[in-house]
Amino acid sequence: MVTHVVLFKFKPETTEAEIQQLAEGLGELPQQIEEIREFRFGTDVVRSERSYDLGLVSSFEDLEALQRYQVHPDHQKVVAQVKAITSGVVAVDFT
Numbered sequence: 001m002v003t004h005v006v007l008f009k010f011k012p013e014t015t016e017a018e019i020q021q022l023a024e025g026l027g028e029l030p031q032q033i034e035e036i037r038e039f040r041f042g043t044d045v046v047r048s049e050r051s052y053d054l055g056l057v058s059s060f061e062d063l064e065a066l067q068r069y070q071v072h073p074d075h076q077k078v079v080a081q082v083k084a085i086t087s088g089v090v091a092v093d094f095t
Contacts, residue, residue, distance in 0.1 A: 005091060007052035007058070008089050009053055018085045035069045036058055038059040038080060
C-alpha cells in the first residue's frame, strides 16, 4: 500500500467559489479512477502560520497504481485547477 499526502496553499486572491469547485473535482475522483483505494481531503481548521489550506490523503495498492492515477485524464483536470489557485503544493508518498 502506498499513501499519498498532498498539502495545498491557496493564493490570497483565491475565492470560496474556486475552492468549492476544486473540492467538487476532488470529490469525484474516487468514482472516476479505479486505482484509488482510500481518499480523504479537507480544509485546514487551525489556520496557524505554518498551516496549509487544504490537505489530501489517498491510498493506492502499489507505486504503479499511484503512477497511473497521476497521469489519469480526470486527475489531470484537477491538477489544472490546483495550479490556477495555489501558490504552493507539497507532497509525500510512503509505504
